[in-house]
Amino acid sequence: MxxxxxxxxxxxxxxxxxxxxxxxxxxxxxxxxxxxxxxxxxxxxxxxxxxxxxxxxxxxxxxxxxxxxxxxxxxxxxxxxxxxxxxxxxxxxxxxxxxxxxxxxxxxxxxxxxxxxxxxxxxxxxxxxxxxxxxxxxxxxxxxxxxxxxxxxxxxxxxxxxxxxxxxxxxxxxxxxxxxxxxxxxxxxxxxxxxxxxxxxxxxxxxxTCPPELSLLIGWSGSPASTPVLVDKIAAKRTQQKASYQTFLQASRNCLQKMIQGFKQKQVALILQQININRHLLHQLAKFSGVSIETQRLTKLCEIAQHFGAAAKSSGAGGGDCGIALIENKSQKQQQLLQEWQKNNIQPLNFNVYESTN
CATH class of the missing domain: 3.30.230.10 (Ribosomal Protein S5; domain 2)
Incomplete structure (x- = not known):
């Protein structure tokens, strides 16, 4: 076998x-x-x-x-x-x-x-x-x-x-x-x-390599979403909204280049800043495309995370599924954040980053 x-x-x-x-x-x-x-x-x-x-x-x-x-x-x-x-x-x-x-x-x-x-x-x-x-x-x-x-x-x-x-x-x-x-x-x-x-x-x-000072927290909204269907919807709008879509693409590239630089140079503040910017860009995409990316529960997930000092956003195509939060390890508020997620019907997923060994 x-x-x-x-x-x-x-x-x-x-x-x-x-x-x-x-x-x-x-x-x-x-x-x-x-x-x-x-x-x-x-x-x-x-x-x-x-x-x-x-x-x-x-x-x-x-x-x-x-x-x-x-x-x-x-x-x-x-x-x-x-x-x-x-x-x-x-x-x-x-x-x-x-x-x-x-x-x-x-x-x-x-x-x-x-x-x-x-x-x-x-x-x-x-x-x-x-x-x-x-x-x-x-x-x-x-x-x-x-x-x-x-x-x-x-x-x-x-x-x-x-x-x-x-x-x-x-x-x-x-x-x-x-x-x-x-x-x-x-x-x-x-x-x-x-x-x-x-x-x-x-x-x-x-x-x-993620800076050791950062922890990744994952919350599940409890609502599954279909990535292919959501991507189809965005694709249908990009020809109708060419200028807005190109603006989104360029802003996303700029944001990700800075975030990648943050990872390479271990600049935690820069990474957290760009996570928040990327969330804002996805809001703009949702607005001009009419596609629901950040659901009400994902919005709640992000608001709770931000209250406790984390940077947060939806993960993947959105429309449900998971949201992520990045928070500094030294923060004493991680456990409070996870408890508050649970109170609001957001399920913390106790998963870790998997590093391939071969």
């Missing part, structure tokens, strides 16, 4: 802008995992997961057509990961085999509701990594990232792959997404091996 685990993630800053090639974000890996095990099989292969058995089917109406949206269905990512890892294996002259896949996830609540920790990315990374070992492909981290990104892209084509990077590399990461148009063109015109070996335009993955 081959067993692999991949961590979940949270966005710290740079959401929405990071979907555009070359615009930075900061993302962090957490010590909550998707575990994938692969066993050689004989008559037929299976894919099993107790967490994903009751996944709802989401659909929409387009005219009179019923359209199934599978972008929140983890099985779609598992199947895509198998497909593209096996294409790569065939290009490396491996013989394909039957196998059983078993998936176990810590990235959702016990009742199945999503925390928003990037479960689709983690299950993609874990499946690709496990299959690469199964077929003895000897992939480096960059190759796992690219193969997982392609597998994910074929299910959800509007993401940034930042959650894939967090799952592969671990720790705190400064991230810029690649040019997806270029990637589409390459996938249509050349071999998968060649695509993975090339330098991807605009892609940047850089490890950061």
């Amino acid at each position: 081959i067993t692999v685990k991949a961590p979940g993630k949270l966005y710290i800053a740079g959401e929405y802008a990071v979907v555009e090639p070359g615009y930075p974000a900061i993302v962090v890996s957490l010590d909550q995992f998707v575990t994938v095990s692969i066993n050689r099989a004989h008559d037929h292969g299976t894919i099993n997961s107790k967490q994903y058995e009751q996944m709802p089917v989401i659909w929409q109406r387009k005219g009179n057509q019923l359209i199934i949206d599978n972008r929140d269905n983890p099985f779609e990512y598992i199947l895509s990961s198998i497909k593209y890892t096996e294409i790569y294996a065939l290009e490396k002259n491996r013989q394909l085999e039957l196998f059983d896949v078993n998936v176990n996830s810590q990235l959702d609540a016990t009742d199945g509701r999503k925390y928003g920790l990037g479960s689709s990315a983690a299950v993609t990374v874990a499946t690709v990594t496990a299959l690469a070992r199964f077929y003895e492909l000897d992939l480096k981290k960059e190759e796992i990232f690219k193969l997982a990104a392609i597998s994910h892209f074929m299910v959800q084509n509007n993401g940034s792959f930042g959650d894939i990077a967090a799952s592969v590399y671990g720790g705190w990461i400064a991230y810029q997404s690649p040019d997806r148009q270029w990637l589409t063109q390459q996938l249509n015109t050349t071999s998968l091996t060649n695509v993975i070996q090339q330098t991807w335009p605009k892609l940047k993955i850089e490890s950061l």
